Amino acid sequence: MSTLETIAAKVSANQRISPEEALFLFASNDLLAIGNLAAQANERKNGKKVFFNVNRHINPTNICVNRCAFCAFSRTTGEPGAYTLAQEEICNRARGAEADGATEVHMVGGLHPDLPFEFYEETLAAIRKVAPKLHIKAFTAVEIDYFARITGLEIATVLARLKEAGLGSMPGGGAEILVEEVRQRICPEKISGQRWLEIIRQAHLAGLKTNATMLYGHVEGHADRVAHMEMLRNLQDETGGFQAFIPLAFQPENSDLKLDIKATSGLDDLKTLAIARIFLDNFDHIKAYWVMLGEKIAQVSLAFGVNDLDGTVVEEKIGHDAGAQSPQSLTKEGIISLIRKAGKVPVERDTLYRPIRTY
Numbered sequence: 001m002s003t004l005e006t007i008a009a010k011v012s013a014n015q016r017i018s019p020e021e022a023l024f025l026f027a028s029n030d031l032l033a034i035g036n037l038a039a040q041a042n043e044r045k046n047g048k049k050v051f052f053n054v055n056r057h058i059n060p061t062n063i064c065v066n067r068c069a070f071c072a073f074s075r076t077t078g079e080p081g082a083y084t085l086a087q088e089e090i091c092n093r094a095r096g097a098e099a100d101g102a103t104e105v106h107m108v109g110g111l112h113p114d115l116p117f118e119f120y121e122e123t124l125a126a127i128r129k130v131a132p133k134l135h136i137k138a139f140t141a142v143e144i145d146y147f148a149r150i151t152g153l154e155i156a157t158v159l160a161r162l163k164e165a166g167l168g169s170m171p172g173g174g175a176e177i178l179v180e181e182v183r184q185r186i187c188p189e190k191i192s193g194q195r196w197l198e199i200i201r202q203a204h205l206a207g208l209k210t211n212a213t214m215l216y217g218h219v220e221g222h223a224d225r226v227a228h229m230e231m232l233r234n235l236q237d238e239t240g241g242f243q244a245f246i247p248l249a250f251q252p253e254n255s256d257l258k259l260d261i262k263a264t265s266g267l268d269d270l271k272t273l274a275i276a277r278i279f280l281d282n283f284d285h286i287k288a289y290w291v292m293l294g295e296k297i298a299q300v301s302l303a304f305g306v307n308d309l310d311g312t313v314v315e316e317k318i319g320h321d322a323g324a325q326s327p328q329s330l331t332k333e334g335i336i337s338l339i340r341k342a343g344k345v346p347v348e349r350d351t352l353y354r355p356i357r358t359y
């Protein structure tokens with residue numbers, strides 16, 4: 001039988017905890033004990049360093065053929081609020097980001113029914129031309145699958161062509177909850193969890209680093225969260241290609257899942273981040289995405305095993321269309337101050353976690 005003592009002994013000895021033990025932690029209300037274990041596991045890997053980057057999000061289009069039930073960002077062609085950015089506008093934003101000191105552009109969007117694959121290749125090449133110093137982190141596994149479907153190309157070919165055009169790495173979106181029964185309820189049109197894992201595996205094999213997210217706080221249970229993280233842990237054992245794990249707190253406004261689902265509690269947010277740190281022993285980085293968590297919980301999470309606060313973001317649509325109360329953007333100075341006040345050492349990083357400057 002699991003007890004906090006047996007789990008604590010494992011964490012101290014740097015041993016892996018089992019899915020049953022992770023479930024035990026979810027059922028426990030001893031948040032401070034769980035947080036202490038997570039802080040211990042984090043300090044062993046990262047000391048007092050907390051990473052952030054200077055980045056800019058660009059969402060080329062919100063038109064999407066999937067229309068996942070939880071997504072307040074997507075639109076159908078012709079619906080009020082539907083948009084598609086011209087390539088020139090995407091380039092202007094990337095150029096502006098580089099001029100403002102960004103090192104990364106994070107670009108993800110809807111599955112557009114009409115844009116050809118070449119649009120995305122050309123956009124990468126155009127960004128590379130106007131902002132050559134920017135690392136381009138773009139396209140979720142869901143978009144990569146869509147490109148393969150609309151072109152009839154193999155996943156490996158799609159990835160190779162995007163890499164050739166300038167793709168540097170991939171974000172971790174589209175994972176939601178990888179357990180099929182949950183996916184059927186929240187995003188039945190989306191690729192399966194197994195397909196998501198397979199595309200990420202291929203990205204890792206192609207030399208592209210990725211992140212992994214987990215959308216929590218909707219219809220899933222604790223066992224689904226643990227099963228999700230176990231699938232990620234297994235793949236990471238195999239490829240080592242994941243950089244950060246990012247739990248995304250569900251924002252319930254304006255989505256078809258709204259029903260009577262309430263925003264996650266601070267306690268659940270902190271527990272989920274801490275258990276992720278303890279369970280995902282083969283992930284170096286656990287990221288608190290301040291957009292979905294709010295600045296205050298993101299700051300407190302630095303005492304609960306988190307070592308990354310994402311970036312400046314600049315213009316955020318996915319969470320804010322769904323009612324996120326956080327600002328659209330944080331300044332670099334704001335992030336540095338937030339980390340310092342938590343007694344940690346702010347380190348600006350590039351997308352691949354190479355330190356740029358320690359503050």
Ligand code: V47
Binds near residue numbers: 255
């Ligand atoms: O895949 C959609 C999620 C994701 C909602 O890899 C929602 O560095 C909460 O993946 N409430 C996109 N979440 C964002 C994402 C991301 C963000 C920041 C950094 C990185 C990274 C990745 O947003 C989607 C979906 O899981 N999402 N709707 C919502 N209502």
Ligand code: SF4
Binds near residue numbers: 068071074109
């Ligand atoms: Fe489309 Fe992604 Fe929104 Fe689903 S989550 S509707 S795939 S933009």
